[in-house]
Amino acid sequence: MMEYSCLQSGRRDLSRRGQVTIFVLVALVIVAGVVVLFLVTDKLSVDEVPGEFAEVYAYYESCIAEQTGLALKVAGVQGGRIDTGAYEPGSSFAPFGNQLDFLGVGVPYWFTVSGNGVVKENVPTLSKVEQEVGEALLSGLAHCDFSRFAAQGFVVEVGSSTAKVSIQPQHVGVEVRSDMRVAREGASARRTDHEVEVQSSLGALYTVAREVYGKQLEQAFLEEYAIDVLRLYAPVDGVKIQCAPEIWESQEVVDELLSGLEANVRALKVKGDWYDVQDKEDEYFVLDYESDVPVRFLTSKTWPSKVEIVGDRVDEFSMVAEPLGAEQGLGAFGFCYVPYHFVYDLLFPVLIQVGEGEELFQFPVVVVIDNNVARNSLFSETVDVDYLGREQPDVCGFRTQDVEVHLFDTQLQSVDGDVGFVCFDQVCDLGSTSGGVLRAKAPACVNGQLRVRAEGYVDQTQAFSSNREQFAEFILDREHEVSLEVLVSGSPVEGDVLVSFVELDLEGEAKVQGRTVSAVLPEVSQIKLSEGFYRVSVQAYGGSEVRLPKSSKTQCQEVARSGLFGFFGGTKEECFTMEIPEMVIDRALRGGGESEVFVFADDLATGRLVLRVDALPLPTSLDQLQENYEAFSLLGVDLGEI
Numbered sequence: 118m119m120e121y122s123c124l125q126s127g128r129r130d131l132s133r134r135g136q137v138t139i140f141v142l143v144a145l146v147i148v149a150g151v152v153v154l155f156l157v158t159d160k161l162s163v164d165e166v167p168g169e170f171a172e173v174y175a176y177y178e179s180c181i182a183e184q185t186g187l188a189l190k191v192a193g194v195q196g197g198r199i200d201t202g203a204y205e206p207g208s209s210f211a212p213f214g215n216q217l218d219f220l221g222v223g224v225p226y227w228f229t230v231s232g233n234g235v236v237k238e239n240v241p242t243l244s245k246v247e248q249e250v251g252e253a254l255l256s257g258l259a260h261c262d263f264s265r266f267a268a269q270g271f272v273v274e275v276g277s278s279t280a281k282v283s284i285q286p287q288h289v290g291v292e293v294r295s296d297m298r299v300a301r302e303g304a305s306a307r308r309t310d311h312e313v314e315v316q317s318s319l320g321a322l323y324t325v326a327r328e329v330y331g332k333q334l335e336q337a338f339l340e341e342y343a344i345d346v347l348r349l350y351a352p353v354d355g356v357k358i359q360c361a362p363e364i365w366e367s368q369e370v371v372d373e374l375l376s377g378l379e380a381n382v383r384a385l386k387v388k389g390d391w392y393d394v395q396d397k398e399d400e401y402f403v404l405d406y407e408s409d410v411p412v413r414f415l416t417s418k419t420w421p422s423k424v425e426i427v428g429d430r431v432d433e434f435s436m437v438a439e440p441l442g443a444e445q446g447l448g449a450f451g452f453c454y455v456p457y458h459f460v461y462d463l464l465f466p467v468l469i470q471v472g473e474g475e476e477l478f479q480f481p482v483v484v485v486i487d488n489n490v491a492r493n494s495l496f497s498e499t500v501d502v503d504y505l506g507r508e509q510p511d512v513c514g515f516r517t518q519d520v521e522v523h524l525f526d527t528q529l530q531s532v533d534g535d536v537g538f539v540c541f542d543q544v545c546d547l548g549s550t551s552g553g554v555l556r557a558k559a560p561a562c563v564n565g566q567l568r569v570r571a572e573g574y575v576d577q578t579q580a581f582s583s584n585r586e587q588f589a590e591f592i593l594d595r596e597h598e599v600s601l602e603v604l605v606s607g608s609p610v611e612g613d614v615l616v617s618f619v620e621l622d623l624e625g626e627a628k629v630q631g632r633t634v635s636a637v638l639p640e641v642s643q644i645k646l647s648e649g650f651y652r653v654s655v656q657a658y659g660g661s662e663v664r665l666p667k668s669s670k671t672q673c674q675e676v677a678r679s680g681l682f683g684f685f686g687g688t689k690e691e692c693f694t695m696e697i698p699e700m701v702i703d704r705a706l707r708g709g710g711e712s713e714v715f716v717f718a719d720d721l722a723t724g725r726l727v728l729r730v731d732a733l734p735l736p737t738s739l740d741q742l743q744e745n746y747e748a749f750s751l752l753g754v755d756l757g758e759i
Contacts, residue, residue: 174311176266180258180261181293182291184257185254187257188253189317189319197241198249200249211230213421215231217466224480250289278295279293289315291313294310325478326469342382343382346381347461352459356457364436383413386414388406389410410473413470416465424463425461464485465484512560513540518558521587525553539567562583594647595647597718597724602728621652627652653728655710659707726756727756728756
């Protein structure tokens, strides 16, 4: 009986377990159903937009495509960059800056020589191009205009957005995540993900551009062509059989050389089927690189360039090669010769364009000829090198010194900004201040420089030897944007006016690290200025009636005589004449002055600065023109109101 009772009890337990299992399964089915229903409902609400709202979402996607297309065009024209950064001017050593002005658009150089002679590269990666296109797209979405839908009773709400751009060879994929809700008359729809494909060959053009740039970086083929042009269009070395000196006009040589570069560089092309080679001579201009899309090379003699010529007798006016013969006794046979050898430093920009029509990708490089020789080939895509192509050590990679930097304004309030450290020719980014303070590591360096930049304030530089100093403070002057107005004898100027502000110390000397701010009116009248002591110079130019007549310059020198007298060292005087053509000076100094003044913050706070100067008489002769320049040094500049 006991055994039977236990068996019955066991069966009841199994029954209960079976019931619990069924309940659990039912619960799981219900939960799964709810989840599926939720997902399906959400999917319908997000992706399957009712027909009455489809046009609104279609417009938004077309706006995404339009703004993406605009950003891609800008990136192509600006060497892959949307944000070209601040313009950095060049110098007399290398007049290029960091951007080439092409038809009013600043195109960042991929390869250039900085003002202090260091070769710099600035080649954007494809991911960087995608990032900047995405940022430009998000900024452009603010221009999507839903007003016509609002007039139809639609209420459109667009939340914050993010964008992901993927540049492919023949198209660009765009994914915008933006919570967009559209409602009308009690009905509504919501969509978060918006995917658009834009037809563009920017990816393919970028690839060709990188390949052409790599070939130029490795082989320096533009330099090799430039050397050929140099030897064809300018005197480099050679011998002429004559007893008189050989003379070239320096400016004429430079003009001829730049014109030759302009014509020959534009004739360059890569292998392709979009042109025909007319004869064997044209094959000289075809590069050993094949492309399915056109590749063009442009330069202009009006673009910034540098030509320096070195020789025994070279100045800004003439290049002279002296005759030889008497020293070797060859004059006895009536034989003289003129050997010449000139050394050129030549730097000029070339704009490389890939594609045609609306699909275009372009970037500039600087071509470097040093002492008649092409720059050294570079094989690294990201390396700092000096003027001759020698690799420089990465100083910024060895940060061992503790540095603490504090930034204040003139009221001793904390200011946040960016801090950099200059060691040799390299600039190391130390970071940004927080609450006016930055604690960071810097490389050990003697006679380095700390550079500080804060928005709305004047950049400052301070000598700093990180091997023995740890602490630095900066008091930054607020920068004001002002509009300049110049009055000459109380009247506005009709011609051009050059205005410059040179920052001075308390002794009236130009600061070693001071600023010089310039403007050319009427084209550029806005400048940024801070409170301080300045030497202000104003030069107003207008029409003149000065004509310099045609003239000539005669130069004589002793040359070896021919025949028997020459054999015994006899010489004679031989002269040559240089013709100087008539010149017309149609733009002359008509007013201005120079003064040392202290410009107060209150003067700048109005946003306008008026400069008063005296007028000078209209020059009609060279003497009067000279008198105007002499009188200018005695005139002053007054700051005042109209």
